Amino acid sequence: MSVDETTVRRVAKLARIKVEDHEVPKLKGELDAILAFVEELKELDVDGVEPMTSVAPMRLRLREDMVNDGEDAEKVLMNAPAREGDFYVVPKVVE
Amino acid sequence: MSDLLDFTFAEARKKLAAKDFSAVELTGAYLSAMEAGRALNAYVLETPEIALARAADSDARIGRGEAGALEGLPLGVKDLFCTEGVRTTACSNILGEFVPPYESFVTAKMRRAGAVMLGKLNNDEFAMGSSNETSRFGASVNPWRRAGSDAKLTSGGSSGGSSAAVAGALCLGATATDTGGSIRQPAAFTGTVGIKPTYGRCSRWGIVAYASSLDQAGPIARDVRDAAILLGAMAGHDPRDSTSADREVPDFEAAVGRSVKGLKIGLPKEYRVDGMPSEIEALWEQGAAWLRAAGAEVVEVSLPHTRYALPAYYIVAPAEASSNLARYDGVRYGARVPGRDITELYENTRAAGFGPEVRRRIMIGAYVLSAGYYDAYYVRAQKVRSLIKRDFETAFANGVDAILTPATPSAAFGLGDKADASPVEMYLNDVFTVTVNMAGLPGLAVPAGKSADGLPLALQLIGRPFDEETLFATASVIEDAAGGGFRPERWW
Numbered sequence: 001m002s003v004d005e006t007t008v009r010r011v012a013k014l015a016r017i018k019v020e021d022h023e024v025p026k027l028k029g030e031l032d033a034i035l036a037f038v039e040e041l042k043e044l045d046v047d048g049v050e051p052m053t054s055v056a057p058m059r060l061r062l063r064e065d066m067v068n069d070g071e072d073a074e075k076v077l078m079n080a081p082a083r084e085g086d087f088y089v090v091p092k093v094v095e
Numbered sequence: 096m097s098d099l100l101d102f103t104f105a106e107a108r109k110k111l112a113a114k115d116f117s118a119v120e121l122t123g124a125y126l127s128a129m130e131a132g133r134a135l136n137a138y139v140l141e142t143p144e145i146a147l148a149r150a151a152d153s154d155a156r157i158g159r160g161e162a163g164a165l166e167g168l169p170l171g172v173k174d175l176f177c178t179e180g181v182r183t184t185a186c187s188n189i190l191g192e193f194v195p196p197y198e199s200f201v202t203a204k205m206r207r208a209g210a211v212m213l214g215k216l217n218n219d220e221f222a223m224g225s226s227n228e229t230s231r232f233g234a235s236v237n238p239w240r241r242a243g244s245d246a247k248l249t250s251g252g253s254s255g256g257s258s259a260a261v262a263g264a265l266c267l268g269a270t271a272t273d274t275g276g277s278i279r280q281p282a283a284f285t286g287t288v289g290i291k292p293t294y295g296r297c298s299r300w301g302i303v304a305y306a307s308s309l310d311q312a313g314p315i316a317r318d319v320r321d322a323a324i325l326l327g328a329m330a331g332h333d334p335r336d337s338t339s340a341d342r343e344v345p346d347f348e349a350a351v352g353r354s355v356k357g358l359k360i361g362l363p364k365e366y367r368v369d370g371m372p373s374e375i376e377a378l379w380e381q382g383a384a385w386l387r388a389a390g391a392e393v394v395e396v397s398l399p400h401t402r403y404a405l406p407a408y409y410i411v412a413p414a415e416a417s418s419n420l421a422r423y424d425g426v427r428y429g430a431r432v433p434g435r436d437i438t439e440l441y442e443n444t445r446a447a448g449f450g451p452e453v454r455r456r457i458m459i460g461a462y463v464l465s466a467g468y469y470d471a472y473y474v475r476a477q478k479v480r481s482l483i484k485r486d487f488e489t490a491f492a493n494g495v496d497a498i499l500t501p502a503t504p505s506a507a508f509g510l511g512d513k514a515d516a517s518p519v520e521m522y523l524n525d526v527f528t529v530t531v532n533m534a535g536l537p538g539l540a541v542p543a544g545k546s547a548d549g550l551p552l553a554l555q556l557i558g559r560p561f562d563e564e565t566l567f568a569t570a571s572v573i574e575d576a577a578g579g580g581f582r583p584e585r586w587w
Contacts (some may be wrong), residue, residue: 003462008223015417015461016424017454020441027458030518037519038406041475044482051477052484055294055308055535056560060337075196079428090427093437 002032099124100264103297104168104321105348107267111157111167118167120155121267122146122211125169129213129265133252134587137260139174139213140182149211156209164328166209171266173257174215175222175311176202177301181212185303186230186358187220189423191430200333201270201312202270208328214264217256218449220298221420222277225524227255228510229452237285238263238583242549245586246505251281257315258285260581267323268316272302274309275408276528279540279555282315283502286542286551288322288570289315294535295340295559296326298333302315306415307338307533309408319541319571323347326563342561350479350564351571356390358569361495365401366527368504375501375552378544382499382554386569387575396495398486402532403479409522410463410476411533417452417460423448455518484534487557497565498557500527502540506550527555537563541570542581551581 003011008028019027067095071085082089099121101486102110110116126143146169146333177183177195184190198206206212217235219227226249228234235255237248239262250259254271258281261269271278282289286350290313297312304310314325327348354479362383367376383393425431425444432447434440449457463472490498504526513521531538536557554573558566 006374008458011462011465014465015457016421016438016441016445017449018439018446018455027455029460032457032461033517033519034409034455035462037522038409038472038476039480040406041403041410044400044479046475046478046482048476049481051474052480053477054338055300055480055484055533056338056340057339058295061334061341063334068157078191078196081191081425081429087325090426091260091434091436091440 003028004033100128104267104324105316107167110425112162118150118157118211119147119159121167122169125213125266126281132263132265132587135236135238135259135265136233136263137184137256137263138171138385139184139186139212139217139256142181142212145181146211146213149206155210157200158547163207163209165205166323168210169213169267170205170210171214171216171257171260171269172212173218173270173272174201174302175218175272175304176270178202178212178215180569181215183205183303184231184404185213185221186218186232187448187450187453188231189412189429193428195301196444197301198386200298200335201302201329203272204331205214205328210328211583215258217271219253220453221303221416221454222253222272223416223452224252225276225280225521226510226513227252227509229450231450234510235259236510238587239285239507239550240586247510248550249510250285251284251507253277254281254315257467258282258287258289261285261315261317262586263288264477268314268321270312270329271315272310272312272414273532275303275532276525278313278315279528279538280503280524283542283553284507284551286583287315287317287568288319288539290312290322290326290539290563290566291531292326292330292563293340293537295338296537296561296563298331298332298336298339300333300335305477306412307419308415309412310429319567319574320348320351323351323567339565340561345564347567348562350567351567354390355386355569357496358391358496358565359567360391361396361490361498362393363396363398363498363500366500368401368526372505373547375504378552378554379499379501382543382573385573386499389572394495396493396498398490398530400479400482401528401530404483404533405522405526407476407479407483408525408529408533409459411480413456413460414464414473417457417464420453420457442539452518458489471549479534483530488535489533496559497569500555500557502527502553502555505587506546506552531557537565537566539570541573543573
């Protein structure tokens with residue numbers, strides 16, 4: 001299996017990573033190498049095998065449905081690259 | 096004061112209790128060593144003021160007879176663990192100068208037990224790498240060198256700062272994490288002891304996530320006993336990590352030195368891979384012979400899906416990474432690169448913030464999870480994972496108590512040696528360790544011999560779920576038989 005350059009651009013878009021035109025051929029080569037490496041899995045018969053969903057048999061436990069954290073905007077915002085009052089600042093998203 | 100650096104923690108603990116020296120003196124010796132050891136690039140942030148203040152608190156507690164399990168232990172913390180008020184970056188540019196307002200469960204627990212943090216340790220960016228070369232701070236350097244050579248070698252990865260600092264006596268113990276071998280391979284490359292416990296043994300809360308179904312914290316330490324002491328203080332149930340195991344933490348240290356008489360040790364025949372260096376083969380034989388001499392029964396076992404573990408890992412781990420790392424958006428924390436609109440802000444920030452290896456893995460993850468490929472890649476890999484786990488379950492059901500394998504396919508390689516190779520070549524480093532993460536089992540690396548050019552080589556022990564004790568018992572037999580000599584000669 002190998003990817004074409006359109007796929008590389010599509011995946012980069014999905015991953016929200018900007019890729020310059022000149023980087024595409026190199027990325028294609030690297031993704032192809034990794035996909036060739038995992039190709040080996042195709043030879044295995046996995047019919048009837050359950051996909052693993054949890055590595056250890058455990059049941060997720062529920063906690064009390066009550067507020068036990070929060071109400072600390074200062075802590076939440078202390079690492080924000082840009083803020084205004086108790087809000088994060090981003091470029092305008094609504095026209 | 097340099098002789099203070101020679102004690103293991105178990106020895107220092109006695110001297111601290113007897114007031115032969117104070118925690119402040121011990122910490123002072125390590126702070127000097129840390130400063131003198133900057134050539135190893137093991138620390139990415141030094142916190143001497145914090146260390147001295149906590150050491151003084153330790154002395155006060157020792158004076159009151161209230162010493163905790165790690166009281167006065169000079170500890171290095173992998174930069175993947177969030178530390179309250181202390182910069183945490185996962186060695187990625189995208190986290191910028193992030194200062195967590197909270198402390199990871201594991202490091203909080205160690206601190207309560209009296210550990211003294213010296214600083215934050217280097218690692219591969221987001222723990223993605225096997226040589227520490229993907230770190231934004233540059234590679235850590237192995238304190239070991241080949242006989243007659245001054246070429247710089249890797250201290251392994253991703254926990255390369257942890258292994259370099261412990262081997263170089265720049266700390267007495269270190270935290271580390273292991274997703275595909277990131278504790279065991281660095282420990283193997285540096286003559287130290289590292290254990291990845293059973294999945295769920297340590298809480299992942301407050302540890303920067305890479306691949307959540309595989310990530311586990313564990314210690315890198317100077318010997319088996321210290322590793323047992325450290326793990327005992329790191330492990331325990333945490334309601335904030337829904338996969339954290341709600342079960343008693345045994346007295347791991349009590350297992351060190353326990354007899355292995357009558358234990359059944361399996362040697363998986365699939366681990367005899369093509370092109371395995373003869374010295375690795377010989378080391379493995381030697382380890383088996385030592386365990387036989389100690390009264391264990393050594394049998395051949397089969398783990399038929401071993402060769403599929405690494406390819407399956409390179410689907411599962413990037414898939415989880417692409418999802419986990421979606422949070423780095425330049426909005427809430429970390430570095431930001433502006434853009435005309437919000438999407439461009441994301442794309443610019445993530446292009447500038449992630450290094451090439453992280454970018455590759457995120458893109459592979461996005462690809463295998465995307466519409467039309469999900470079943471062919473991701474679901475198939477998770478099925479293969481079930482088969483890998485079943486292999487181990489079969490071996491254990493047949494009465495095997497632990498499995499002995501080489502830890503790595505070679506000794507430490509040179510920094511830059513794999514710079515021009517395909518990314519896949521670096522991945523092959525984890526061929527012996529990755530199955531353990533895929534199956535959620537405990538795995539331990541213990542130094543067992545040296546290569547022809549004088550570098551440490553290690554064996555790996557794999558155990559039943561939540562049976563780290565058998566690993567400590569068995570590893571201490573190998574450690575005793577190997578007879579020590581795993582301290583590098585100081586050149587830095």
